[in-house]
Amino acid sequence: MMSNPLAPRFTWARRVAAACRTVVVVLACLVISGCLVLLGIFVFDPDGSEEWTVGRRPNQYFTDIDHDLRTFSNDAYGAIWGVAHNSGGSIEATLEARINGADVIEVDVVELDGVLYSAHTPPLPFLGQRWFRGPRLERVWAASFGADAVMLDLKETSPGYVRLVGDFLESRSPTRQVIVSSRSPWILQLLRVRAPDTVLLLSVPDDTVLRAMQNNEDLLETIDGITVRHTVLDAENAVWLSDRGLLVFAWTVNDLKRVNELMRLGVDGITSDNLAIINLFAGDVRGEREIRRPSSTPPIENQNE
Amino acid sequence: MNDDNIGGRRLVTNRRLVWLVGVAILLVLLIFFIAENFVLVEIRLIVTRVQVRLVWALVTAFLIGGVTGVLLASMRRGRL
Numbered sequence: 001m002m003s004n005p006l007a008p009r010f011t012w013a014r015r016v017a018a019a020c021r022t023v024v025v026v027l028a029c030l031v032i033s034g035c036l037v038l039l040g041i042f043v044f045d046p047d048g049s050e051e052w053t054v055g056r057r058p059n060q061y062f063t064d065i066d067h068d069l070r071t072f073s074n075d076a077y078g079a080i081w082g083v084a085h086n087s088g089g090s091i092e093a094t095l096e097a098r099i100n101g102a103d104v105i106e107v108d109v110v111e112l113d114g115v116l117y118s119a120h121t122p123p124l125p126f127l128g129q130r131w132f133r134g135p136r137l138e139r140v141w142a143a144s145f146g147a148d149a150v151m152l153d154l155k156e157t158s159p160g161y162v163r164l165v166g167d168f169l170e171s172r173s174p175t176r177q178v179i180v181s182s183r184s185p186w187i188l189q190l191l192r193v194r195a196p197d198t199v200l201l202l203s204v205p206d207d208t209v210l211r212a213m214q215n216n217e218d219l220l221e222t223i224d225g226i227t228v229r230h231t232v233l234d235a236e237n238a239v240w241l242s243d244r245g246l247l248v249f250a251w252t253v254n255d256l257k258r259v260n261e262l263m264r265l266g267v268d269g270i271t272s273d274n275l276a277i278i279n280l281f282a283g284d285v286r287g288e289r290e291i292r293r294p295s296s297t298p299p300i301e302n303q304n305e
Numbered sequence: 306m307n308d309d310n311i312g313g314r315r316l317v318t319n320r321r322l323v324w325l326v327g328v329a330i331l332l333v334l335l336i337f338f339i340a341e342n343f344v345l346v347e348i349r350l351i352v353t354r355v356q357v358r359l360v361w362a363l364v365t366a367f368l369i370g371g372v373t374g375v376l377l378a379s380m381r382r383g384r385l
Contacts, residue, residue, distance in 0.1 A: 025317055028329040035332035042339050046358065053340040131340045 055119045055134035058089035060096065062275040069256045070280075072263060078283015081269030081291070083151060085252050088118045088140040098147055100275040101282025103289070104179065105144040106151045109137055111161045116168055122156055137168065148289050149177035151227075153203070157184050162191075169195035177291055181227045181249075183209070185219045192222050199291050201249060204228040210237060220244065224291075227251060227271075230262060238265035247291070253277070 042049045050056055070077070081104055084097035088107030097105055110122040113129055116137040123132040135143075137152075144150050154165060169178060174197055181201040182188055188200045202219065204210050204226045213219055213226065225247025233250055241248050250262050251271035259270055259277060272278055317325070342360040 021317070021322065025322065025325060028325040031329040032332055035336050038336050042343070050343055050345070053343045057345065127340070133344060
């Protein structure tokens, strides 16, 4: 059999070199493709990209309300707990919310390398430490001094994270009111033991979670109330929650008409991005109020009806 | 048979391989740079102000600087 003199004569070393070369080419192509996809995401979804890189900014704004839509007395609006939505997302937003009379500073809590931060979405592992720019929970805690309460919205469920939150609550001054909200019943049950003075709210994003809560007697014994997506709350649910003596906080409402509807349903607190609405809830009297679990209080009467 | 070779001729030459790896490294660095500077900032343009991502402002300034440099250099060569 004749051998082709032009054919490459591979030795084992050449074969290894060729294989390495192929691997490098494939890897380089994969990296280039991945980077191009990421570039596209950065360009076409800047808000989403912001969330997993430097951290999402609070969506807080001030748009004056239509005062003709005010249907309750100043005292009735002032009785509602105004929760400034994600105002703990930056120190500037916390201070701005405080200046506008926010009763409650809401902080979305995440963990990064054993430290609690304020962020809507947990930063990426490994890279998060380099990219993330959100404030530490301790700093937001200090900046929110003077607010009636701080609401910690727990965004993670790992045991290490829950331990850190428990340590944080235990190490803080008991004179400041803290509300903790979570979607996980077991976390609330654990924190009830570690921080008994904390107001515990179950976060309810939909009807399914609400129904599950209504059938869970242990959970109902543990929690002080719920923080619920405002569209889930209707008259029937509101009556049930009132009968059980549970606090009801509704999120996120930026429309005064809906605020009035929710007040008729008897909610105790409303979360809003609009600082004008938050200011409306500040009422005439500023200072610390105590959050108490209601004892079957009737809904607020409309002054114009 | 090695897939880098077609008809006995190497498809990915050494020069192309170096170029490919260089592009991959530069793109990874670019992604890191973008991610680290994706914060929204306000830029004051004398008569107006715009909100823009810091990284896009930096990239735009870099490109404007590069293009201006090339244009000035070519104008100078033409004059000389």
